[in-house]
Amino acid sequence: MINNKVLSIILGGGQGSRLYPLTEDRSKPAVPIAGKYRLVDIPISNCINSDIKRMFVLTQFNSASLNRHIKDTYHFSFFSSAFVNVLAAEQTISNSNWFQGTADAVRQSMHHFLRNDFEYALILSGDQLYQMDFNELIEKHIQSGAEISVATYPVNAKDGTSFGILKTDENSMISSFIEKPNSELIKGWESEVSDEMKAEGRHYLASMGIYVFNKQLLVDLMNDPSTNDFGKEIIPQAIGKRPVYSYQYEGYWTDIGTIESFFEANLGLTDDIPKFNLYDKNQRIYTHARMLPTTKLAGTTLNKAVIAEGCIIQASKIEHSVIGIRARIGKETVITNAYIMGSDFYETLEEIDKNQIQILVGIGERCNINNAIIDKNSRIGDDVTINGGPHLEDTETDLYVIRDGIVVVKKNAVIPSGFVL
Structure with missing residues (x-):
C-alpha cells in the first residue's frame, strides 16, 4: 500500500503574529475552529482519512496546549505503527537556534524522521481549511516520475497577487515560478486548468504549501543549510533542475493566516450549504472526544x-x-x-x-x-x-x-x- 510508504510532516508555523491575540498563549495549530475543533485537526484528519497514520507536527511557540490536545485526542492501537508526535524546536549540540523557516524546521527535525521507514514525505501546513484525499496526490506524484510535487489551487488574477504562482507545461510539470506578482506581472502566467475553473476566471495556479518529496531528494536538500524556506527557496530553486509536478486541487481550500480569513472561514460554516463540509462521513474531522x-x-x-x-x-x-x-x-x-x-x-x-x-x-x-x-x-x-x-x-x-x-x-x-x- 502506498500510504505505508508515506511520512506526514505538519508544519505548525512560527509565532502566528497575524493571528494574534488568538496565538498569544497557544500555537497556531492549537487555535480553536468551528466551535469544537483545533486547526491542527484538519491536516491530521485528512491524513487519517487517507490512511496515512504516521505524523509529526512541528512547532516552536506556545506548544503546551497543542501537546495536550494531541496527547488526549489521537490514540491508536498498541499493535499499530500509527502515531501523531509533536516536535518542538530543541537545542542540540549541532544546532542551538530556533527554526528559521519551514525547510529549516524539517532540517532540524530530520534525525527524528529518519528513524522511520518511508519513501515519500508529505509536507503540510497546520493552518489551512480543506479536505483532500492525499492518496490521489501521492499516486499522481509517483505516476508523473516527479521528485517533488506541489499541490496547486486555481485562482483568479486578483487573488493571484497574494500567492506564489506556478506555470506548468502540457504534462502538468512546473516550468517556472513567481512570488506574489503584481497585477501587471501576473499577465502571461496562465496555466491549463479545467473548463469549470476557466468559467470562473481562475487561470492561475497558486501553491497551496502542500508538498510531496521523494525521501532521498529531501535528505539531499536538507544537507544544504543555506536554504530555510520551502515556498521561497527550495521549490523555486528545484524548478528546472528537478522534475516538479503540479497536482491541481479544485475543492474548497482557504489559508487561515489572518484574523479576517479566520473569521470568514468560521462564519462560512453557517451557510445553508457550507463550502467546508463537516457532515461528510468519508471525510470526517476528528478531535478530542x-x-x-x-x-x-x-x-x-x-x-x-x-x-x-x-x-x-x-x-x-x-x-x-x-x-x-x-x-x-x-x-x-x-x-x-x-x-x-x-x-x-x-x-x-x-x-x-x-x-x-x-x-x-x-x-x-x-x-x-x-x-x-x-x-x-x-x-x-x-x-x-x-x-x-x-x-x-x-x-x-x-x-x-x-x-x-x-x-x-x-x-x-x-x-x-x-x-x-
Missing part, C-alpha cells in the same frame, strides 16, 4: 447558527454565528456575525458563591455582540455592547484587539458590565 451534555436553549431565535455541545443559552437572538463548547449566554442578549469560542470548564454554583464571582464565564444579560471573536474563558458582564465594523481603527488593549474591523476579546479577559465599544 468530550463527554459533554447536550446544548440547552431557552427563548432563543436562531438563524444560520452553528452551536457546539454543552452550551447553556438564553439569548434572545443568535444569527450568522458560531457558538463553541460550554458557551453560556444570558437573557435578552443578541449575537450576530460572531464566533464565541466558549470555555474549557463550567463554574459550579458552589464556586460562584465561595469565590464571590461577580462576572461569570460567558456572556451576560442584555448584551449586543456584533462582528466579534470572543476567545475562550472570557467573562463579559451585563449590558455590554461590542459592535465591530470598518468604523473601528486597528488597536490593542489589555482586554481586546481590533483587526480589520473585527473585535477580538482576549482569552480570559474580563469585560465589565456596561462596557460599550
Whole structure:
C-alpha cells in the first residue's frame, strides 16, 4: 500500500503574529475552529482519512496546549505503527537556534524522521481549511516520475497577487515560478486548468504549501543549510533542475493566516450549504472526544447558527454565528456575525458563591455582540455592547484587539458590565 510508504510532516508555523491575540498563549495549530475543533485537526484528519497514520507536527511557540490536545485526542492501537508526535524546536549540540523557516524546521527535525521507514514525505501546513484525499496526490506524484510535487489551487488574477504562482507545461510539470506578482506581472502566467475553473476566471495556479518529496531528494536538500524556506527557496530553486509536478486541487481550500480569513472561514460554516463540509462521513474531522451534555436553549431565535455541545443559552437572538463548547449566554442578549469560542470548564454554583464571582464565564444579560471573536474563558458582564465594523481603527488593549474591523476579546479577559465599544 502506498500510504505505508508515506511520512506526514505538519508544519505548525512560527509565532502566528497575524493571528494574534488568538496565538498569544497557544500555537497556531492549537487555535480553536468551528466551535469544537483545533486547526491542527484538519491536516491530521485528512491524513487519517487517507490512511496515512504516521505524523509529526512541528512547532516552536506556545506548544503546551497543542501537546495536550494531541496527547488526549489521537490514540491508536498498541499493535499499530500509527502515531501523531509533536516536535518542538530543541537545542542540540549541532544546532542551538530556533527554526528559521519551514525547510529549516524539517532540517532540524530530520534525525527524528529518519528513524522511520518511508519513501515519500508529505509536507503540510497546520493552518489551512480543506479536505483532500492525499492518496490521489501521492499516486499522481509517483505516476508523473516527479521528485517533488506541489499541490496547486486555481485562482483568479486578483487573488493571484497574494500567492506564489506556478506555470506548468502540457504534462502538468512546473516550468517556472513567481512570488506574489503584481497585477501587471501576473499577465502571461496562465496555466491549463479545467473548463469549470476557466468559467470562473481562475487561470492561475497558486501553491497551496502542500508538498510531496521523494525521501532521498529531501535528505539531499536538507544537507544544504543555506536554504530555510520551502515556498521561497527550495521549490523555486528545484524548478528546472528537478522534475516538479503540479497536482491541481479544485475543492474548497482557504489559508487561515489572518484574523479576517479566520473569521470568514468560521462564519462560512453557517451557510445553508457550507463550502467546508463537516457532515461528510468519508471525510470526517476528528478531535478530542468530550463527554459533554447536550446544548440547552431557552427563548432563543436562531438563524444560520452553528452551536457546539454543552452550551447553556438564553439569548434572545443568535444569527450568522458560531457558538463553541460550554458557551453560556444570558437573557435578552443578541449575537450576530460572531464566533464565541466558549470555555474549557463550567463554574459550579458552589464556586460562584465561595469565590464571590461577580462576572461569570460567558456572556451576560442584555448584551449586543456584533462582528466579534470572543476567545475562550472570557467573562463579559451585563449590558455590554461590542459592535465591530470598518468604523473601528486597528488597536490593542489589555482586554481586546481590533483587526480589520473585527473585535477580538482576549482569552480570559474580563469585560465589565456596561462596557460599550
